[in-house]
Amino acid sequence: MAKIPQSVLVVIHTAQLQVLLLQRTGQPEFWQSVTGSKDFEDEDWQAVAAREVREETGIDAHGPGCRLQDWQLENVYTIYPEWQHRYAPGVWHNTERVFGLEVPSYTPVGLNPREHTAFAWHAWHEAADRCAAASNAEAILLLPRFASSLSVPTAVHDCCP
Incomplete structure (x- = not known):
């Protein structure tokens, strides 16, 4: 079955703007x-x-202290030739929807080894510099703007699993 040319990018971060990279x-x-x-x-x-976050990191995007936010941004990019075989003939572009996921600073990460071998938390500006994809780096650079719009009640941060 051909891959659907619609995907998500989820910037996982803490309230202190530490960003998870895989x-x-x-x-x-x-x-x-x-x-x-x-x-x-x-x-x-x-x-x-939410599904992709769970599959790749083991994090429940709807768990205690987590806040999933649709940034209402979409990137459209050309699919690299080496990945073209995954899509239907004639499909050359993918639309990527951008999300942010605020998690408590103590959130454990459990990687799917088929997809990722390591993870690291970085300050947002450092994380943007380390990203391989330009659209990912650009999304991280927008994080302070979107994170400041979150109004998370104190009680959400006070609960723990």
Whole structure:
């Protein structure tokens, strides 16, 4: 089955703007945020974001102290030739929807080894510098603007799993 050319990019971060980056399996210089495609055409963007976060990091995007936010931004980019075989013939572009996920600073990360071999937390500006993809770096650079718009009640931060 051909891959759907609609995906999510999820910038996982703490309230202190520490950003989680993942090292792609087999590509030691490739650091990124969570990404992933829709499983079916009508799949809800929020559901895709939450599913991909769970699959790649083990984090429950709807768990205590977590806040998933659709940034209402979309990147459209050309699919690299080496990945073209995954899509239907004639599909050359992917639309990527951008999300932020604020998590408590103590949130454990459990990687899916088929996708990622390491993770690291970085200050947002440092994380942007380390990203392999320009759209990922640009999203991280927007983080302070979106994070300041979150109004998380204190009680949310006070709960722990």
